[in-house]
Amino acid sequence: MDDFYRELIIEHYKNPSHKGELNPNDITFEDENPLCGDQIRIDLRVGADGKITEAVFSGHGCAISQASADLLLDEVVGKTLEEVKTIGKNEILNVLGIELGPVRLKCALLPLKVLKAGAYGLKQASDSLVEE
């Protein structure tokens, strides 16, 4: 019915498999998009071998930011933090598979920005984390 809201996006928005919080966790990071108020927190647990064992997100936002978070965290479990740092914006955009304007691009990339800021152990997230 609508080529923007693909079934994949609606499905991950309505029934996310990585929604929640981890307390305690090894890494937690939270940020928001001041333009629209979307807010994403990502919690990670990392195993003794350095690989991510659990990854969840919480917060609120539009279908794009929420589905993007869920799809991203699908990819993250089993990776090391070093591998997470190399995830580029095109990886998540390819998974979403839709054309995004500059405003909605920020929605789609907020989860990756939060994830990478957490992986780098930053105090504050920066847009440069999701530019290439």
Add this chain to the structure above:
Amino acid sequence: MEPVSSLTSLDVERVREDFPILQREIRPGVPLVYLDSAATSQKPASVIESIDSYYARTNANIHRGIHTLAEEATAGYEAARAKVAKFIGISNARQVIFTRNATESINLVAQTWGRANLHSGDLVILTEMEHHSNLVPWQMLASEKGLRLEFIPVTDEGLLDLEVYQTLLAQGPRLVAFTHMSNVLGTITPAKEIIRLAHQSGALALVDGAQSVPHFPVNAADLDADFLAFSAHKMCGPTGIGVLFGKEALLEAMPPFLGGGDMIRKVFLRSFTPNELPHKFEAGTPAIAEAFGLGAAVDYLTSRGMEPIASYEHGLTEYALDRLEEVPGVHVYGPPAQNRGGVLSFTMDGIHPHDVSQVLDRYGVAIRAGHHCAMPLHEKLGLAATSRASLYLYNRTDEIDRLVEALYTVKKIFGS
């Protein structure tokens, strides 16, 4: 403002012919339904042509030039000032300062009058429904000077709580700065009464007219406003130019804002004397073409009539409220139609405002999603964001119907 009659003499079909952009299709077969005029209005051909003809025929820097072009440019720039003054009921155009926008107008007052006259512990009263442009300049000054900021609360109906206002006035404020019409709730505030009470308690009153001046008759003299700020681009004019009205005695006593050319009378190596009003507050080459455009916008609105515009928009607002409220799961915020202008912020159960906007765009319907530069108000409403449809003189009831149809499609896509 008094409720306006639903009778109208505005011919919307003729009005629509004045706005070239309304002919545009968003994609083949999908015409534009522009419901985002609270963010910026569309421009009639007369405004576009006035800017085009300024650059094609007149372009020159204003003031002090002796040649024909400079004289024509100066005359047109000053004519625009006179038109604006008349439009807001002011006989003395020296009280009309051109700025970049309403935001800069308010900053000008904060940084000149405020910095010179407000001191540690002084009270400034604002409201909970202010746009960031009438919050942040006062927060900046408050942190610099140690001012106290207090806020007139918003009631559950979306109106200002004037009883609390009275108790705040008892604390002896120096300034009351408030919006004449909320850009989120559409609430039209009782400006005349708020100003009367402010003056009674010895405070000055600044009115943010960004949403009111474009939509209904605003008479700064009748309101007895000390300052009135608004932007050209929300009233059929171009971006890049705004207005600050201030009472002459206040403006005379205020220090200049920005320093540079045109705002000076004499300059020495180590000092200067400021120019007279209004030039004292207009440093550097101003937005000349935009002033021509603003003058044309005032002419346009005057030709259509602010009373008929207000009356027409009121009828349209009533229609839009009724139609939106019939959609299950849609919640409209703000007061009933008699107290509001054509701004309709709403949420849809379980669907983020961004997603609503995105789907609506597929149907050519342009609305806004977000906090509309009023984060504290959204916090008060317990919302991260809302969708906002806003109306102007060129909108029609069938466009509201298109909006509502598209909202049903949104519900279908999200299965709610």
